Amino acid sequence: MRHLLRRIGFYLVALWASATLNFLIPRLAPGNPAQTLMARLHGRLTPQAQHALEILFGINHDPLWSQYLQYLNNLLHGNLGVSITYFPTPVSEVIAQEIPWTLMLVGIALVISFVLGTLLGVIVAWRRGSRLDAILSPLFTFLSAIPYFWLALILLYVLGFLLNWFPINGGYDTDNTVPGLTPDFILSAILHGVLPAFTIVISSIAGWLLGMRNAMITTLSEDYVLMAEAKGLSSRRVMLVYAARNAILPNITSFALSLGFVVSGALLTEIVFSYPGIGYALLEAVTNLDYALLQGIFLIIAIAVLAANFLADLLYVALDPRVRLERN
């Protein structure tokens, strides 16, 4: 219990640190880009919105600490400012609109990649030294070093542009379908999602495979695995129930951690495919110097990552009896 409280305390500190970084970065950056921006917006904003933006960027003349308190107060009330790209929609609304796309795409891709990669890792470790291992392990090492937006470009070029199997941009067919629970829309959304999802799976599967392989190999040399083999259990049972079950713990923890990166993990993939979602919104924010949106997205991503870390901590305690015993 004390351990848990300590962890909660740590995550609160980390959350505060992200919010403060978010506050400080625009103010410490040399050459204030916010001022040029305010000049550009002059007359287009209501006084309240202008005031909020001023607080966000720190161009009002209050002392720093008072700006900081106002900023924190705004955050606590869920006020992330107004987006300039999608003016005058509040940032929180823009994010709420984009986030389901990212969650669906990356979430599904993550689960597929985790299950496939872990299974392959188990098999490769079990047949260590075989031809399968000799081919798959270096191949996946190579795959893990590929910049994933480049992989996305290649797939887009070959499967989308040359072969014309898949649409090359967007999240659904904007000409012929309207977002809603119609079969047309869902089919179109799936068709548009296949290529980005495939990219994410290909570029992330290596991590699961290699992690599982190494953990599995370490477990395979344990006495209880030898014992299970000596008892004459079927090799499938030894492989899955004795070795894999004990080796999967680090992978499960990484899985929980990756849940946090569901929000941010596909930034560049989304950008390459012009796929609606957080990554694409981030690109829009960068190119339009939409600082409020940029900061809002960073904060959301940070919160997601922190929450996932916390989940990983909890899972670890729940799954590993050794950790629990130590603590009690």
Add this chain to the structure above:
Amino acid sequence: MSIPSLQVDPSSFQLQRLRDFWRLLTINRKVSVGLWILAFFVLVAIFGPIIFHQDANALGPDILQPPSPAHWLGTTQTGQDIFLQVVVGTRVSVVFGLVTGLVATIISVVVGLAGGYFGGWIDEVLSLLSNVFLVLPALPLAIVLATFVAYKGPLTIGFVTVITGWSWGARVLRAQTLSMRSRDFVEASRASGETSWRIIFYEIFPNEIAIVAAELLGTVIYAILAETGLEYLGLGDVTTVSWGTMFYWAGNNDALLLGAWWWFLPPGVCISLLGAGLAFINFGIDEIANPRLRKEERPKLAKFKKSGKAVEA
């Protein structure tokens, strides 16, 4: 008569050790493949721009040509030679990756070793700091930082990469140092009155060199990937030629829709090869350091089973 032989001994012993070390590196196939790849790129980075001494940004009359004898890797939309750009870009990207990786690793060594050795409030502060940076999302933070900093160039990108890349190493090294600080040789040098920094860097640090090497390789991969990503988004200096800015221009000029595969293919192949080379060295070192990961032992056991005998031995 015996004196000269005594004098020869230490140097031949050292030579032997060096040879053993070399054998250790080359006996592992992964490490030697990785070293060859790394050596190739380092050589290109050093000598490439000297051999092909031309301006990589120079425009030419051949616009958007596929690879041909005149332009080995084709040309861009403004007639720039892509082979030349890849060679010149190799120096920028490789030097950037190595320097950034080195700086980030030095920071993690200092933070990790100091925290682990001193303990107490210094450790509390340092590990809180590295844990916070560990959970901050690196790429989004890098994008936010790079957008706000008005000066666009390798210094900004490098700074951003270092800030987001040092924390993992610091954590690993701290744990290792913690387990080492009460060993006998550390106690002994403390008792003989060595200064703290001497104990840290001359007594403890050499024992962690394998971890530091792995950390360095991993950070270099991260640095190159982060640099490419940031430059692809246009957050770097788009007038210098590097692998990342090649992507930026290819993307900006719709190379994909023009079917100009020779434009965006070469830099990606280079990054993947270099990254894979570094990863191979890393995994190889892992195998050398952790005998369980080596593959020699397992097949014997499998043979036992196939022949139907019980595993007795």
